[in-house]
Amino acid sequence: MVGLVVVSHSxxxxxxxxxxxxxxxxxxxIEAVGGDGSGGIGTVPDAIEDAIDAAAxxxxxxxxxxxxxxxxNADVAIELSEVEAVIADAPVLEGAVNAAVAATxxxxxxxxxxxxxxxxxxxxxL
Amino acid sequence: MSGDEPDGDGAAVxxxxxxxxxxxxxxxxxxxxxxxxxxxxxxxGNMAxxxxxxxxxxxxxxxPxPQTVGKTVGKTLMSKVGGASGPLFGGSLVFASAxxxxxxxxxxxVAFAETYLQKVEDRGDARLGDQTMVxxxxxxxxxxxxxxxxxELPPLEALAKAVDxxxxxxxxxxxxxxxxxxxxxxxxxxxxxxxxxxxxTLYILEELLSVAADRLDAxxxxxxxxxxxxxxxxxxxxxxxxAEATASDPEDD
Numbered sequence: 001m002v003g004l005v006v007v008s009h010s011x012x013x014x015x016x017x018x019x020x021x022x023x024x025x026x027x028x029x030i031e032a033v034g035g036d037g038s039g040g041i042g043t044v045p046d047a048i049e050d051a052i053d054a055a056a057x058x059x060x061x062x063x064x065x066x067x068x069x070x071x072x073n074a075d076v077a078i079e080l081s082e083v084e085a086v087i088a089d090a091p092v093l094e095g096a097v098n099a100a101v102a103a104t105x106x107x108x109x110x111x112x113x114x115x116x117x118x119x120x121x122x123x124x125x126l
Numbered sequence: 127m128s129g130d131e132p133d134g135d136g137a138a139v140x141x142x143x144x145x146x147x148x149x150x151x152x153x154x155x156x157x158x159x160x161x162x163x164x165x166x167x168x169x170x171g172n173m174a175x176x177x178x179x180x181x182x183x184x185x186x187x188x189x190p191x192p193q194t195v196g197k198t199v200g201k202t203l204m205s206k207v208g209g210a211s212g213p214l215f216g217g218s219l220v221f222a223s224a225x226x227x228x229x230x231x232x233x234x235x236v237a238f239a240e241t242y243l244q245k246v247e248d249r250g251d252a253r254l255g256d257q258t259m260v261x262x263x264x265x266x267x268x269x270x271x272x273x274x275x276x277x278e279l280p281p282l283e284a285l286a287k288a289v290d291x292x293x294x295x296x297x298x299x300x301x302x303x304x305x306x307x308x309x310x311x312x313x314x315x316x317x318x319x320x321x322x323x324x325x326x327t328l329y330i331l332e333e334l335l336s337v338a339a340d341r342l343d344a345x346x347x348x349x350x351x352x353x354x355x356x357x358x359x360x361x362x363x364x365x366x367x368x369a370e371a372t373a374s375d376p377e378d379d
Contacts, residue, residue: 072250
């Protein structure tokens with residue numbers, strides 16, 4: 001299966017987003033990671049790399065990110081990790097929910113899950 | 127690795143890293159102040175934490191070569207900074223340090239500088255004029271390269287000119303609008319503020335210059351980015367300033 005990682009500057013935000021997405025995620029592995037490594041707001045590549053490795057389940061990992069440094073540090077983590085992983089250019093919460101649903105499709109691939117996550121950019125709320 | 131020279135280039139790089147760490151610690155509140163105006167107020171703390179850990183890691187190396195120091199410092203920054211400055215300063219340093227595998231000379235220093243700038247641009251997807259550290263780095267790297275390759279200045283003088291170029295770049299971040307980084311969320315409100323990452327980049331370059339002068343037992347050359355050097359067109363340019371004022375080698379002092 002395709003795994004998912006949610007990266008936020010706030011560990012609690014990442015965990016909360018995972019909590020919401022997991023309702024739709026079936027058996028999909030979905031990991032939350034965030035914080036500057038010393039209790040503050042931020043992101044660090046080592047922790048993201050660990051999360052990618054933990055989410056890996058054979059078919060690659062789609063990474064959802066919030067702001068600036070989350071994108072850059074996820075980039076670095078993907079370069080460091082042995083796992084095939086891609087960043088979805090999507091809003092982090094809606095993208096995570098979309099990706100969770102897409103990942104439960106038996107024919108899901110890394111590309112199909114990322115595309116579904118990115119389709120969240122077009123979600124209209126009103 | 128040729129680690130048989132205890133006072134070699136590797137030791138100089140370690141000294142530079144320690145000087146940077148001390149400077150960043152001294153400027154911590156100022157950097158945070160700049161960042162709180164247009165960002166998330168973490169630049170001073172993040173950089174101070176990262177560079178303190180980097181200096182410690184560099185000190186722990188046993189008689190290292192410059193490349194090893196650079197990579198160690200870069201990796202430490204990446205894992206300790208906790209923000210965009212980790213991959214930008216640290217990741218770029220790891221990458222650019224590969225240019226120093228034969229040690230530091232004028233040529234490898236230019237290659238290092240160019241690679242570092244390229245990596246920062248790529249990773250941050252930032253270009254000149256986006257109100258980022260690229261605005262300090264670009265003039266510094268261009269001035270350094272030209273001073274070495276075209277003007278054939280002594281490296282210390284080239285570095286002194288590069289530091290002034292970075293200073294001008296920092297000033298340039300003030301009147302322009304942020305297009306990248308957290309400040310870009312402020313839109314037009316970012317105009318009128320000095321970029322923290324450009325500022326810390328300047329501090330780092332100032333410390334490199336100071337340590338380089340110290341190691342060469344030379345005064346910091348009194349030059350700026352516009353100082354006349356060897357005339358750009360030495361054959362036909364009668365109006366150029368006499369070259370003698372700046373052609374002296376600081377190592378002769």
